[in-house]
Amino acid sequence: MTAAEGALRDMLRNHSIVVCTGSGGVGKTTTAAVLALEAARMGLRSVVVTIDPAKRLADALGLEGLTDAPSEIEGEWPGELWALMLDTKSTFDALVTGNAADPAQAARILDNRFYRNISGALSGTQEYMAMEKLYELHETLDFDVVIVDTPPTRNALDFLEAPRRLTRFLDHRLYRLLLSPTRGLGKAVNVATQAFLRTVAKVVGAEVVEDALTFFQAFDGMEQGFKERASRVLELLSADETAFVLVTAPRRDVVAEARYFAEKLADADIPVRALIVNRVHPDFGGADAGALRERARTLAGTDLGNLYANLADFRTVGAMEDEHLAGLAASVAPAPVVRVPYLASDVHDLDGLDEIALHLFR
Amino acid sequence: MDPAQFFAASRVVIVAGKGGVGKTTVSATLARAAAQVGLTTLVVDVEGKSGLASMFGQPAFTYDEAVLSPGGGPGGSADVRARTLTPDLALLEYLEDHGLSKVSRRLVGSGAIDMVATAAPGIKDILILGKVKQLETTAAADLLVLDAPAAGHAISFLRSPRGLLDAVRVGPINAQARDVLDLLTDPQRCQVILVTLPEETPVNELVETAYSLEDEVGVSLGPVVVNGLYAELDGLDTDPVAAAAAAGASLRPGEADHLAAAATFRRSRMALQAEQLDRLATELPLSQIHLPHLFTTDLGPADVDLLAAAALAGIRALSADGTGP
Numbered sequence: 001m002t003a004a005e006g007a008l009r010d011m012l013r014n015h016s017i018v019v020c021t022g023s024g025g026v027g028k029t030t031t032a033a034v035l036a037l038e039a040a041r042m043g044l045r046s047v048v049v050t051i052d053p054a055k056r057l058a059d060a061l062g063l064e065g066l067t068d069a070p071s072e073i074e075g076e077w078p079g080e081l082w083a084l085m086l087d088t089k090s091t092f093d094a095l096v097t098g099n100a101a102d103p104a105q106a107a108r109i110l111d112n113r114f115y116r117n118i119s120g121a122l123s124g125t126q127e128y129m130a131m132e133k134l135y136e137l138h139e140t141l142d143f144d145v146v147i148v149d150t151p152p153t154r155n156a157l158d159f160l161e162a163p164r165r166l167t168r169f170l171d172h173r174l175y176r177l178l179l180s181p182t183r184g185l186g187k188a189v190n191v192a193t194q195a196f197l198r199t200v201a202k203v204v205g206a207e208v209v210e211d212a213l214t215f216f217q218a219f220d221g222m223e224q225g226f227k228e229r230a231s232r233v234l235e236l237l238s239a240d241e242t243a244f245v246l247v248t249a250p251r252r253d254v255v256a257e258a259r260y261f262a263e264k265l266a267d268a269d270i271p272v273r274a275l276i277v278n279r280v281h282p283d284f285g286g287a288d289a290g291a292l293r294e295r296a297r298t299l300a301g302t303d304l305g306n307l308y309a310n311l312a313d314f315r316t317v318g319a320m321e322d323e324h325l326a327g328l329a330a331s332v333a334p335a336p337v338v339r340v341p342y343l344a345s346d347v348h349d350l351d352g353l354d355e356i357a358l359h360l361f362r
Numbered sequence: 363m364d365p366a367q368f369f370a371a372s373r374v375v376i377v378a379g380k381g382g383v384g385k386t387t388v389s390a391t392l393a394r395a396a397a398q399v400g401l402t403t404l405v406v407d408v409e410g411k412s413g414l415a416s417m418f419g420q421p422a423f424t425y426d427e428a429v430l431s432p433g434g435g436p437g438g439s440a441d442v443r444a445r446t447l448t449p450d451l452a453l454l455e456y457l458e459d460h461g462l463s464k465v466s467r468r469l470v471g472s473g474a475i476d477m478v479a480t481a482a483p484g485i486k487d488i489l490i491l492g493k494v495k496q497l498e499t500t501a502a503a504d505l506l507v508l509d510a511p512a513a514g515h516a517i518s519f520l521r522s523p524r525g526l527l528d529a530v531r532v533g534p535i536n537a538q539a540r541d542v543l544d545l546l547t548d549p550q551r552c553q554v555i556l557v558t559l560p561e562e563t564p565v566n567e568l569v570e571t572a573y574s575l576e577d578e579v580g581v582s583l584g585p586v587v588v589n590g591l592y593a594e595l596d597g598l599d600t601d602p603v604a605a606a607a608a609a610g611a612s613l614r615p616g617e618a619d620h621l622a623a624a625a626t627f628r629r630s631r632m633a634l635q636a637e638q639l640d641r642l643a644t645e646l647p648l649s650q651i652h653l654p655h656l657f658t659t660d661l662g663p664a665d666v667d668l669l670a671a672a673a674l675a676g677i678r679a680l681s682a683d684g685t686g687p
Contacts, residue, residue: 024512025382117529204485205530249382252660253413282627286620303597304605310595311624313657320659345634348562 007336008360011273012039012046015243017138017236018147018273021265022247023257027278027340030347031247032149033061033083034356040081041357044144047082049133051126051151058085068094070137075350082143084133091129092119099225105218114208114215126151128162128230135233160237160268164230243273246332250280250321255328262331272332276360277325279342281317289315363680369396372553373498374506374545375584376520378575379557380567381512384589384653387661387669388557389509390417391653392587394670395677397433397440401504404497405430405444408490408511414444419663425451431663443503449486452493460534484522485535491523491542498545498552517571520546520554520579549582557587558642560635569645585649585680587673588639592632592655598625651676 012018012035020032032048039046047070050061061073061083068090070082093110100106109115119125127150134148201209236242244265248258262272286292292312299305329337340359347356369375377389386407393403404427407414415422418430423444433440457463497506510516523546526539545552554575558568568586575581597605602621606613613621643650653672656665 023381025380202533204535205532208530250659252416253386254382255659282623284620284624284627286617286624287614299609299611302605302609303600304602304609304611306595306597307600307602307605307621307625310598310628311621314624314627317657317659324659345630 008035008274008338009038009042011243011245012042012044012145015241015273016143016145017134017242018145018245019134019150019237019242020148020245020247021150021261023254023261026247026249026254028247029149030353030356031245031276031278032147034353034360035245036081036083036145036147037077037350037353038357038361039145039147040075040077040079043078045080045082045142046145046147047084047137047141047143049084049086049130049137049146049148051086051130051149070141079144086126086130086133088126088129089119091133092125095129095132095226095229096222099222099229101221105222108218109215109222112211112215112218114211115218118215125162128233131160131162131233131237132229135236138236160234160270164234238268238270244270245274245276246272246335247276247278248328249278250324252324255324258328259331262328272335274335275329275332275337277328277337277339280321280325280339281314282341283318284311284314286311286315289319363677365395365674365677366399366401368677368680369399369401369505371584372549372551372582373501373504374494374508374552376508376510376552376554376581377557377587378510378516378520378554378571379512380564380571383557383559383564385512385557386413386509387417387666388555388587388589388653389507390414390661390666391669391673392555393442393444393505393507394431394666395673396505396507397431397442398670398674400440402433402440403442403505403507404503405442406494406497406506406508407444407446408448408509410446410448413661414509417661417663417666418442440504447490447493449489452489456489456492456534456538484518484525484529487519487522488526488535488539488542491519491546492538495542495545517574517578520575520581524579547580547582552581553584554581555584555587556648557589559590560588560638560642562638565638565642565645568642572646572648583648585651585676586642586646587651587653588642589653590655591635591639591652592628594632595628598629649680651680 018032018035020028020035022028029050029052032050036046036048048061050058068084068087070084073081073083075081096109096115097103097106100109130148130150134146137143137146197209197213246258246261246265248254258275265272287295289312292308292315296305296308296312299308325337325339338360340356343352343355345352347353375392377385377392379385379388389405389407393405396403405414407423415428415430420428420430423430423446425446425448427443427445429441430444431439431442494506494508497503511519523539523543526535527543530536530539556568556572556575558564572583572586576583600608602613602618602625606618639650639652651673653669653676656668658665
C-alpha cells in the first residue's frame with residue numbers, strides 16, 4: 001500500500017465529516033459513494049448524502065427518490081452503509097418547523113408562495129441545506145462518518161458561504177424596511193418604503209411584493225434561531241473533525257478550477273485533506289510519445305504502425321495530464337494525491353464502485 | 363445537408379448538456395464551423411468560463427464583445443466573437459434602455475436584485491435570455507451560439523419564461539418572459555443542440571433532458587452532438603508480435619505488452635461507445651453529429667479547427683430536412 005492510499009483510510013477513520021468538493025462533471029458523487037462504501041468495509045457506520053446522483057447509481061445505492069431520512073444499503077461489510085438523496089425543500093421545511101415559535105407560525109411560512117420560491121430557488125439554498133443535513137446527521141444520529149457530495153458550483157466556498165448568505169438575506173436592510181410598517185414606526189419610513197416597493201412592483205408585479213411582505217411578517221422573530229443554527233453549521237465545517245476532499249479531473253480547464261478551489265479553501269484556513277483525480281488516462285508504459293509517434297510514421301500503413309500510433313496517443317495525453325497534476329499537487333501539499341484511472345467501462349453500480357475503491361485504497 | 367443552410371435554419375443555437383461533456387468545446391466548434399461557411403458568429407457565455415477564450419488562443423473576455431477569431435483570410439471565413447452575459451449587467455442595461463436608470467441604480471446598488479430574484483425565481487435567467495433575444499432581434503451576428511448552464515440547470519434555465527408568466531402576471535418582466543418564450547418555441551428562430559459523451563450516464567441524462575425540453579419548454583431540438591468518440595484505427599486487434607513480423611520490424615523488450623494493453627483499452631472503450639451510440643439512436647429519434655476524441659488536455663485553435671471540420675462533415679451527412687442520416 002502506498003502512503004497516499006493508507007492516508008485515505010486514515011482520513012475516514014479520523015474525521016466524522018468528509019466533504020467532497022470540485023467542479024461539475026468530475027465524479028464527486030461517485031467518489032463520495034466509494035468513500036462511504038470503504039468506510040463501511042472498515043467497520044464504520046457511514047452515511048453518504050448525495051445531491052442529484054445519476055439514476056443508475058441512485059438505483060445501485062437503493063435510493064428510490066428524494067428522501068429526508070437515510071436508508072441502509074445491505075451488503076457484506078462489517079460496518080454499516082447508509083445513503084440519502086438530499087431533498088432541499090423538505091430539509092428547509094424541517095428547519096422552519098424546528099425554529100418556529102408555534103405550529104401556526106410554521107404553517108404561515110410553509111404556505112407562503114415567496115417561501116416556496118426561496119426554499120426551491122434562492123441561490124445557495126441547496127448548498128445550505130446540504131450542510132444543514134450533514135449537521136443534523138452528525139448531531140442527532142450516531143454515524144461514525146458523514147460523507148457529503150456538494151452541488152456543482154463555480155466557487156468552492158459557495159456552500160460555506162451559503163448559511164451566511166441566507167441569514168444576510170433574512171437580515172437585509174430591505175427586510176427591515178419591509179417590517180417597519182407593521183411595527184408602527186414613523187410615517188416617513190413608511191412612505192419611503194412604499195415608494196421603493198412601488199418601483200419593485202412595477203418590475204415584478206404587485207402580487208410578488210405582497211407575497212414577500214407576508215413572508216417577512218410571518219418570519220419575524222425567527223431570524224435569531226436561524227442565525228445561531230447557521231453559525232453552528234459553519235463552526236462544524238471549520239472544525240478539525242471535518243475533512244475536505246478536492247475532486248478533479250486532469251483536463252486543463254478543470255485543473256484550473258481545482259486550483260482556484262484550493263486557493264479559496266486555503267484563504268479560509270481550510271486544509272485540503274486529499275486530492276482525488278478521476279479519469280486519468282492509464283499509463284501503458286513504453287517509450288516517450290515522440291519516439292512512438294516516429295515509429296508509427298515509419299511504419300505507417302501497417303497494423304504495427306497503428307498500434308504505435310495508439311500507444312503514442314495515450315502517452316501524449318498522459319504526459320500532459322502529469323504536467324497539469326504536478327502543479328495542482330504542489331498547491332494542496334502535503335495532502336495526498338490519489339489518481340483513479342479512466343476505466344475501460346462506465347461506473348454505475350456497486351461493482352463499479354468496488355473497482356474505483358481498488359484504485360483509491362489498493 | 364448544406365452547412366450554410368443548416369446554420370441559417372435559426373439565428374439562435376442553444377448548446378446544452380451535463381457538466382463535463384464538453385458543452386463549451388461544442389459551442390466553440392459550432393461557432394468556428396459556422397464562421398468557416400461565412401456566417402459571423404457570436405458565442406454567448408453565461409458562466410464566465412475561461413475555457414472558451416483559450417480554445418481560440420485569446421485572453422478571457424467580459425460583458426463586452428471580443429473577437430475570438432477574425433474573419434477574412436484565404437478560407438473566406440467570418441468572425442467568431444464572444445461575450446459573457448450576467449444577470450446584473452443585463453438588468454442594468456434593460457432598465458436603462460427603458461428609461462428606468464434611477465430604479466436600476468437603486469435595485470442593483472442595494473443588493474435588492476437578489477431579493478427581487480428570490481421573489482420571482484427565474485428572473486436572473488429571464489434577464490439573460492431577454493438579452494439573447496435582444497441580440498437576436500437586432501441581428502448582432504448571423505448566428506448566436508448560447509453556451510447554456512449545465513444540464514439540470516439548463517432545464518430550469520429554459521423553463522424560466524413559462525414559470526415567470528405564471529408568477530408575474532403584469533409589467534415588463536411578464537412582457538419579457540412572453541417575448542423570450544416566443545423566441546424559444548419558434549423553430550425558425552431558435553434550436554437547442556444537446557451534447558453528450560458516448561457513455562451510459564451522460565446518454566441517460568441527455569435522453570431525459572431532451573424529452574423535458576420538448577414537453578415542458580416546447581423548444582425545437584437540432585441534431586445531438588456526441589463528443590469524444592475514439593477514431594477508428596485498423597489493426598488494434600492484431601497481436602503486436604504478429605504485427606511486427608508482418609511489418610518486418612522488431613519490438614523492444616516489453617513493448618509488445620505496452621502496445622497490446624493500449625490497444626485492448628481503446629477497443630473496449632470503442633465497443634462501449636458503439637453500444638451507447640446505438641442506444642442513443644434507439645431511445646432518441648434525433649440525428650447525431652459525431653466529434654472525435656482528441657488526445658489532449660488543452661484544446662487550442664488547431665484542435666477547434668479539427669473539430670469544426672468533423673462537425674461540418676457530420677452536417678453534410680445529414681439529410682436535407684435535417685433528420686438523417
